[in-house]
Amino acid sequence: MSDYQTQLEQIRDNISQLDGQLLKLLADRQQLTNQVAETKIRAHLQVRDPLREEQLLIKLIKQGQGMGLTPQYVTQLFHVIIEDSVLNQQMLLAQKANPDNDLPLNRVAFLGDKGSYSYLATQKYFSRRPGELMEMGCQSFDEIVAKVESAEADYAVLPIENTSSGSINEVYDLLQHTSLSIIGELTHPVEHALLVAAETDISQLKTLYAHPQVFSQCSHFLAELGNIEVKPTDSTSAAMLKANELKDPAVAAIGSAAGGALYGLTPIKSNLANQKENHSRFIVVSRKAVNVPLQIPSKTTLVMSTVQKPGALVEALLVLRDNQINMTKLESRPINGNPWEEMFYIDVEGNLQDGPMQSALESLRGMTRYLKILGCYPTEEVIPTRVAAASALRQ
Numbered sequence: 001m002s003d004y005q006t007q008l009e010q011i012r013d014n015i016s017q018l019d020g021q022l023l024k025l026l027a028d029r030q031q032l033t034n035q036v037a038e039t040k041i042r043a044h045l046q047v048r049d050p051l052r053e054e055q056l057l058i059k060l061i062k063q064g065q066g067m068g069l070t071p072q073y074v075t076q077l078f079h080v081i082i083e084d085s086v087l088n089q090q091m092l093l094a095q096k097a098n099p100d101n102d103l104p105l106n107r108v109a110f111l112g113d114k115g116s117y118s119y120l121a122t123q124k125y126f127s128r129r130p131g132e133l134m135e136m137g138c139q140s141f142d143e144i145v146a147k148v149e150s151a152e153a154d155y156a157v158l159p160i161e162n163t164s165s166g167s168i169n170e171v172y173d174l175l176q177h178t179s180l181s182i183i184g185e186l187t188h189p190v191e192h193a194l195l196v197a198a199e200t201d202i203s204q205l206k207t208l209y210a211h212p213q214v215f216s217q218c219s220h221f222l223a224e225l226g227n228i229e230v231k232p233t234d235s236t237s238a239a240m241l242k243a244n245e246l247k248d249p250a251v252a253a254i255g256s257a258a259g260g261a262l263y264g265l266t267p268i269k270s271n272l273a274n275q276k277e278n279h280s281r282f283i284v285v286s287r288k289a290v291n292v293p294l295q296i297p298s299k300t301t302l303v304m305s306t307v308q309k310p311g312a313l314v315e316a317l318l319v320l321r322d323n324q325i326n327m328t329k330l331e332s333r334p335i336n337g338n339p340w341e342e343m344f345y346i347d348v349e350g351n352l353q354d355g356p357m358q359s360a361l362e363s364l365r366g367m368t369r370y371l372k373i374l375g376c377y378p379t380e381e382v383i384p385t386r387v388a389a390a391s392a393l394r395q
């Protein structure tokens with residue numbers, strides 16, 4: 001071994017040791033933040049404390065500068081650390097409020113197989129939760145919902161909207177008729193890559209396999225590609241499986257690089273989506289609604305149909321405004337069998353137990369033809385606390 005190699009190995013050993021220590025410190029920090037959660041449960045305090053976060057960040061940015069670490073680096077690092085701490089605390093509070101939901105095995109139905117975006121979202125959502133995960137890949141949204149309704153599965157993870165291709169109508173329509181409740185949500189980045197099983201390059205490709213939603217999210221890239229046959233599949237994982245089976249230099253699948261790796265596929269081009277910030281939002285549904293503690297930020301989803309008179313929807317929305325309730329999404333879908341009538345799906349910030357929410361629901365019940373609460377669930381989005389580096393350095 002050359003001197004350089006020996007030297008490099010020694011330095012790398014030291015780095016690995018430090019990384020191990022960093023991990024140990026992060027685990028110790030997690031223990032302490034879990035203790036904070038216990039105290040908050042007893043004291044009925046909100047999980048999130050923006051002032052504490054701001055003071056913490058200001059102090060850390062200043063300390064970091066003294067050690068040669070940039071404010072951007074320190075801020076980014078601690079946003080991740082705090083996000084994890086907040087999500088873990090939220091989970092602990094939610095667990096305490098729903099002791100019956102602590103299952104040793106969580107049987108979860110989702111679209112596709114290993115490697116699909118739904119699979120990756122399922123892994124992410126349940127990784128923080130106690131109990132083992134039993135994956136139940138399904139071939140259609142109908143099958144997924146039926147699995148939970150018939151108690152073959154405990155939960156389903158369903159994609160509901162995407163930042164490029166918009167709402168997933170099929171899932172909205174299923175929500176209209178199911179007795180299941182929304183108990184959680186999460187967003188997951190969708191990073192489409194061109195995945196191949198054989199040595200090749202873009203110019204040799206003749207056939208592309210992907211889910212139709214993926215084709216619409218990558219339409220600009222496909223238009224640039226020109227004369228290529230696009231073959232729709234039931235799921236992203238089915239597309240990957242196809243590419244893996246064919247091992248043909250003329251064939252590629254579109255999906256995530258992480259998912260593709262599970263099928264031995266190599267990404268030859270990434271960032272294929274029209275919108276560079278491409279995220280999907282998923283909902284988690286179960287047979288039983290959850291109890292969301294007031295200390296956790298939450299959302300409530302409603303579905304309603306208004307009476308047939310001018311301004312009926314506006315009037316319903318004014319009820320939300322009058323109760324200071326913030327609407328985060330409004331979606332409309334046709335009602336089967338009633339041409340030109342619509343079901344409105346509304347996501348609002350707030351807990352079902354809140355006074356303003358209760359009074360808004362009471363008013364809405366009086367003015368709508370149909371109103372159903374699809375669920376009240378914890379908000380998974382932890383918006384990072386921002387501090388200007390200048391304000392940290394001024395302290």
Ligand SMILES: C=C(O[C@@H]1C=C(C(=O)O)C=C[C@H]1O)C(=O)O
Nearest residue numbers: 033036047048049052053082085
């Ligand atoms: C740990 C706490 O809970 C939250 C997480 C924080 C953290 O991880 O440092 C800080 C403030 C809170 O938003 C706390 O309140 O101290």
